[in-house]
Amino acid sequence: MAEKRWTVSRRTLFRGTVAAGVVTTGALSTGALRPTPATASPDGRRVAVLGGGVAGLTAAHELVERGFQVTIYERRAWGGKARSIPVPGTGSQGRPDLTGEHGFRFFPGFYQHVPDTMRRIPFQSNPDGVWNNLVAVPEARFARSGGDDFRVPLGLRIRSGFTAESFRETLGAALATALKMPATEGIYFAERLLVFNTSCDARRYRQWEHTSWRDFVGGRARSHEFRALLSRTLTSIMVAAKEDIASVRTIGTMGEQFLGNPLQIGNDGGLDRVLNGPTNAVWIDPWIQRIRALGGQFVLGAEVRGLEVRDRRITAARVVDESGAERTIDADYFVVALSAEQARALWSPQVLAVRPELAAMDQLFTDWMNGIQFYLRRPTDISRGHTAYIDAPWSLTSIAQNQLWDRKFTDFGDGTVQDCLSVDISDWNTPGVLYGKPAKECTHEEIAREVWAQVRSHLDDRGEVLRDADLHSWFLDPGITWQQGRQRNANADPLLINTAGSWEYRPQSHGALENLFLAGDYVRTNIDLATMEGANESARAAVNALLDVSGSNAERCRMFALYRAPELEPLRGIDAERYAAGQPNLFDVPI
Known part of the structure; x- marks a missing residue:
């Protein structure tokens, strides 16, 4: 050629x-x-x-x-x-196609670089451009199969000035109360976060970089609730990582940022934001x-x-x-x-x-995290933010978009869709509940039915929150393609997974x-x-x-630093000396 x-x-x-x-x-x-x-x-x-x-x-x-x-x-x-993805052929009578996506996305308040870019993108009369299209959600819901759900408010502000002891007790009590687990396990997890937050850089890069999150938090030895929420949910669902292979340094750094957000230090806005x-x-x-x-x-x-x-x-x-x-x-x-x-x-x-x-x-290492959208004939009232389906074998999270978008859903498609439940599938390797197959081995129709069943089993056993009659249609990320000869899917957009x-x-x-x-x-x-x-x-x-x-003398791009509690800096100095001497972190005591 x-x-x-x-x-x-x-x-x-x-x-x-x-x-x-x-x-x-x-x-x-x-x-x-x-x-x-x-x-x-x-x-x-x-x-x-x-x-x-x-x-x-x-x-x-x-x-x-x-x-x-x-x-x-x-x-x-x-x-x-x-990007968002038009669903081909769904628009009628001058309306645009329904909107699909690779998977819903959120903009944590500790993001700094993306919001800075957004402020420099004009949008209508917005004073801060596209940045003004971010909407903070007030809560997160953790749904259990068979009930016993709970919701966590996200708009709380915490006073700074904490000590190591107040960090342990306050955070431990808050986790135990919010996540409905024994107080001892809440305090234990707070102690593990304290170990990381007081670790010096040398320990973070040389020890915690090479330790898995599950080993660090002792996930194998804790209660089912602890493993589901603080080992598995925080990794595979919330930050698209894997508890058994993700490093403590990666997950611990994210935890450090989430904890800093309620202090309103080093953050750009609400803890959890989405686009309107x-x-x-x-x-x-x-x-x-x-x-x-x-x-x-x-x-x-x-x-x-x-x-x-x-x-x-x-x-x-x-x-x-x-x-x-x-x-x-x-x-x-x-x-x-x-x-x-x-x-x-x-x-x-x-x-x-x-x-x-x-x-x-x-x-x-790469793995899969792709989304599916369910278009509904009536608005749904699942949560005023993201929902994590704790017991779902496919590690599902979702958000209902009607409550967040400025434009009505009836302006899209055939005019009968009133809401969209956008669901992310984080685990494509575990067998599901309907067909006994992992998502990678399910046809697109089977994936849709399986996800719908897993979500419904978490929300309402009587079927009042999501009814089959309300389901208008669904749309799977087009990056997922079924290979008939191999009887499995291919993925054009795998996700990089940080490993220890x-x-x-x-x-x-x-x-x-x-x-x-x-x-x-x-x-x-x-x-x-x-x-x-x-x-x-x-x-x-x-x-x-x-x-x-x-050789340009143009202004360099602005780079932002991640948050670290300054109150703990003296303890990080102590840890630098302990690490150099081959000693564990001051708070890393055997259980």
């Missing part, structure tokens, strides 16, 4: 814009946004951003604000896992329009197949377009903003000869290849979790490295 150089026509760019659903007729107003960073007049230096998810869009946004000529290349759809409409409409499409208004260009249907290397530089990227033709794209700098499994496929012997540390990415000891396998955003920069939630970040926040943070680090290499 003859190789061609990539040229971007008006038709190609227009097709990429239309596919993203972007309107270019001035539908958005500027609002009171943060000023654009000072630029360094980069004299037409070109950047190719490979990947159009949150990491790629973040990198493009930061670079076009600084005057670089940026083109983003994306294979499937703008927004990546964060379909993700594309209230975030992704305005974001693309903003980047385009600043000069960014978009090419859709370009799958990256390889990188050409010469003299410790990337000279071109090879891509295949929708017709199957292979082309090369030229740029001065390349930002690889692909998922871990896509990025590591690009590490040829030529790339690894210069950056051998990238070979360790083969040790990174995996920090050493994850690369820095920049290395010995001078003009190659990495952005994605697999890159080393402070948030240290496969999240939109991690993708955004890594992209900022990549852009800052690019600015350094290019």
Whole structure:
């Protein structure tokens, strides 16, 4: 096949814009946004951003604000896992299609990088742009099969100034009361959090990075309630990790942030926030329009197949377009903003000869966390926030969206849908209750029936909360495809799962290849979790490295630090001495 150089026509760019659903007729107003960073007049230096998810869009946004000529290349759809997805053929009489999604997403108050970006995306008359489309939810519900549910309010504020003893007693009592478990187990868990929160960095990276969360909290030896809520739910359901393989450092850091949020220290807003409409409409499409208004260009249907290397530089990227033709794209700098499994496929012997540390990415672990949406003919009153289904074998969580969206659901589809229950499936490997098969081995129809049954068994044994008659239709993430020959599903969008000891396998955003920069939630970040926040943070680090290499004097991307209780800093100093002496943490006593 003859190789061609990539040229971007008006038709190609227009097709990429239309596919993203972007309107270019001035539908958005500027609002009171943060000023654009000072630029360094980069004299037409070109950047190719490979990947159009949150990491790629973040990198493009930061670079076009600084005057670089940026083109983003994306294979499937703008927004990546964060996008919303029209359900084909569901709209009628001028109404748009129903909206589906890879899985519902939430924006914890300790996210800092994503909200900072959102404030710089204009949206109608919002004073803070897209950021004003975030809505805080007031509670979380923990549903049990057969009853005994409980709800936890999320809007509480806690006074700071705690001591180690007050931390243990106050948090232990609060956990025992809120989660309906014995007081001794609440205090025990608080003690384990105290051990981590008072650990020095050396212990966090050298000991807790290599210890699983389940071993750290003693999950095997505790009560069923403890294991279900504080070992399993906090990992597989709440932060898309696995209790038996996720590191203490990763999960403990998230716990540190969740505890800091009620103190209103180091946080951007409510503990649990969601968007007030379909993700594309209230975030992704305005974001693309903003980047385009600043000069960014978009090419859709370009799958990256390889990188050409010469003299410790990337000279071109090879891509295949929708017709199957292979082309090369030229740029001065390349930002690889692909998922871990896509990025590591690009590490040829030529790339690894210069950056051998990238070979360790083969040790990174991915698993599945995908969503299904149930469209309902009447509004449902399950919870005023997220619901965790504690006993569900498929580790389910959900949120009812009608209560949160500004636009009525009857404006979509055929006009009869009044609510959408969006459910995330976090465990695709455990047999279900209807068919005795894991989700990976169920047809799409079986997945829908199985999830519906597991949810209903948790909500109301009499079937009053969710009735079969109310189910209008359902939509499974299209990344899940059934392979008839293998009698199992494939997943186009697996999720990186942090495992104990995996920090050493994850690369820095920049290395010995001078003009190659990495952005994605697999890159080393402070948030240290496969999240939109991690993708955004890594992209900022990549852009800052690019600015350094290019000699730019433009303002660097703002980077945010994670919260740590300053009251515990003296204890971390003591722990540094104890760790250096080979001693355990002061509060890590045998049970």
